[in-house]
Amino acid sequence: MEFRDYYDILGVTREAGADEIKRAYRKLARKFHPDISKEPDAEERFKQVGEAYEVLKDAEKRAAYDQLGKNWQAGQDFRPPPDWDQGFEYHGTGFDEAQFSDFFESLFGQGRGGGRRAHGQNEFHMRGADSHAKVLIDVEDAFRGTSRTLTLKHPQMGEDGRPQLQERTLNVRIPRGVRQGQHIRLAKQGGAGIGAGEPGDLYLEVDFAPHPFFHVEGKDVYLDLPVAPWEAALGAKINIPTPDNRLDLKIPANSGAGKKLRLKGKGIPAKVPGDLYAVLRIALPPADSAAAKKAYREFEQASNFNPRAGMGG
Amino acid sequence: MNSKKTKLLSGDLIGEDEAITLAQLCRACELSEEEIIQLVDQGIIEPMGPEPAEWRFVSVSLRRVRITRNLQRDLGVNAPGAALALELLEEIEELRSRLRQLET
Numbered sequence: 001m002e003f004r005d006y007y008d009i010l011g012v013t014r015e016a017g018a019d020e021i022k023r024a025y026r027k028l029a030r031k032f033h034p035d036i037s038k039e040p041d042a043e044e045r046f047k048q049v050g051e052a053y054e055v056l057k058d059a060e061k062r063a064a065y066d067q068l069g070k071n072w073q074a075g076q077d078f079r080p081p082p083d084w085d086q087g088f089e090y091h092g093t094g095f096d097e098a099q100f101s102d103f104f105e106s107l108f109g110q111g112r113g114g115g116r117r118a119h120g121q122n123e124f125h126m127r128g129a130d131s132h133a134k135v136l137i138d139v140e141d142a143f144r145g146t147s148r149t150l151t152l153k154h155p156q157m158g159e160d161g162r163p164q165l166q167e168r169t170l171n172v173r174i175p176r177g178v179r180q181g182q183h184i185r186l187a188k189q190g191g192a193g194i195g196a197g198e199p200g201d202l203y204l205e206v207d208f209a210p211h212p213f214f215h216v217e218g219k220d221v222y223l224d225l226p227v228a229p230w231e232a233a234l235g236a237k238i239n240i241p242t243p244d245n246r247l248d249l250k251i252p253a254n255s256g257a258g259k260k261l262r263l264k265g266k267g268i269p270a271k272v273p274g275d276l277y278a279v280l281r282i283a284l285p286p287a288d289s290a291a292a293k294k295a296y297r298e299f300e301q302a303s304n305f306n307p308r309a310g311m312g313g
Numbered sequence: 314m315n316s317k318k319t320k321l322l323s324g325d326l327i328g329e330d331e332a333i334t335l336a337q338l339c340r341a342c343e344l345s346e347e348e349i350i351q352l353v354d355q356g357i358i359e360p361m362g363p364e365p366a367e368w369r370f371v372s373v374s375l376r377r378v379r380i381t382r383n384l385q386r387d388l389g390v391n392a393p394g395a396a397l398a399l400e401l402l403e404e405i406e407e408l409r410s411r412l413r414q415l416e417t
Contacts, residue, residue, distance in 0.1 A: 029388055035380045036402065038409075046387075130341045132379070147321055173323045182372040185333070186324040203341055203375065204324070215414055224414070 001102045003078035006052035006065065014066070018057070025053040051100050061108060078103060128191035128200035135184075135204045137174055139214045139221065142268050143244045145176035150204075154191055172204065177269045180216055182206050214243055219274025220267045226283040227251060242266055242276055249278055257282045332361060332369035342378045349378065355396045357381055 007014050010024045031037060032045040039045070055061045135148050150172060153165045170189065178184070183203045190200030208216055213224045225240060235253035239246055242263075249261060259280045267274020287293045325331050339346055350365065352358055357377055360368035377399060384395040 026388075033384070033387060035383050036398075050387075127340075129343065132341075171321050173321050175323075175326050178326060181376060183327045183375055184324040185327055185337075186322055189322065189324075201337075201341070202324075205376065210413065215410070222414075 001078055001106060004048070004052070004101060004103045006055050009048050009052040010056065012056075021053070021056050025049060025057070029053075047100075051104050054100070055104070055108070065107070078106075127197045128193040130200040130203060131190040132203045132205065134207050135172070135174065136207050136209050137178070138209050139211050139216055140243045141174055142178050142208070142216075143176065145178075146174045148172050148174055152202075170202075174206070178206050179219060179268055180206065180208050213241075216268070219270055219272075221274065221276045223276065223278045224281060225249075225278040226281045227255075228285060229282055232256070232280060232282055240278060251280070255280055327372045327375070332371050333375070335360075335365055335368045335370070338370050338374060338378065341375060342382055344378065344382060348382075351392055352378055352381060352396075355392050357392075357396050357399065 007016070010016075010021060010028065012020055012024050016024070028049045029046065032039065032042045032049060034043040034046055036042075037046075055065050131152070131154065133150060133152055135150060137146060137148065148171075150170050152168050152170065154168060170186075172184070172186065174184070183205050186202040186204065188199045189202035193199050215222050215224075221243060223240060223242070227236070227238070230236075231238065231251055232255045233253065235255075236251045237248055238251060240249045244266070247263065247266070249263070251261070255261075257280060261278045261280070263276040263278070265273045266276035285292065287296050327333055333341070335346060335349060338344075339349055342349075346365065349358075353360060358370060358374040360370055360374075362368045380402070381392070381395040381399055384390055384398055385392065390398065
């Protein structure tokens, strides 16, 4: 296992006082909190920071950790020296220890085996805990329904009474009409029960993957639709993609950029289905040939259009 | 044939029609009824139905309760502080999503 430099994780020196450690921890906990931070490794960083603070805030644990010496480098392969912690005494913690690293376990996880708690506050509940996971789908999936294979990690009581992570693969049906942020509840697919207790439920939160030209707001779907200047100016009938199929859309003459054209009921399916909005964007044809340049010149002559009329020019 | 092939599971979609009860919300978020009622009093979640025994919660409640609970537990903020942080987080999320559309 790798040595962890708890001082480095909190960004403090080995001489740092208790107040300084507390401040550093609080700042980093806010920064890397998985519900706040958008950093991809936020959860891992948050756990490391919590683990480092768990050791450094406790005078006894910190003294024992310091005794390991300054010779260890973060990431170095680590085995605790025999009897390294002789003469130190630790008390239980309020933290969920199943979250901590093997490194932490090797130092502070021993000698309390019998009294270990299964899972947070659930020690007296026989029913397994409900668990939570996210499932990422595409906008199109909400129109047709789909299925997803998920691999979940569950803490489960091992034979030695310590929680261990176990992998489980599930194949889940994603129903048609599902929306961003909704949950699918799978009864009895959550954490295992203790003793004869039933397993908990599994809640899957549905998240839509970003799409290059659709985006979803509730039941409504927005299409970012590029049109040529002549289509917007003269009107046109154009063929557009929807998450379900393709449709013909009539662009009225003199449509400006940003104009929203509503296709009622073509959003996400439901009893009252959502709408589809095509939002026009005027694409500029390049003047990349003599003919195109000539056409632009002729257009310039034919119109007395001033795009900066509102600027007093 | 592979006998270990996992079968396809169907769950309940929690929407406006299939909302969850107070007891289910408590269990899913590992909170007591009193704690959930406090969050209702803070206006973090809005139940449908007149009184706790008949309350039903839509999907977004699950997410909001879990985030509020995590913030309270992990950062030591109180319920009004967590409610404020939650609202700001949701606003940032909305702004980020608009920014993404403008950038594409």
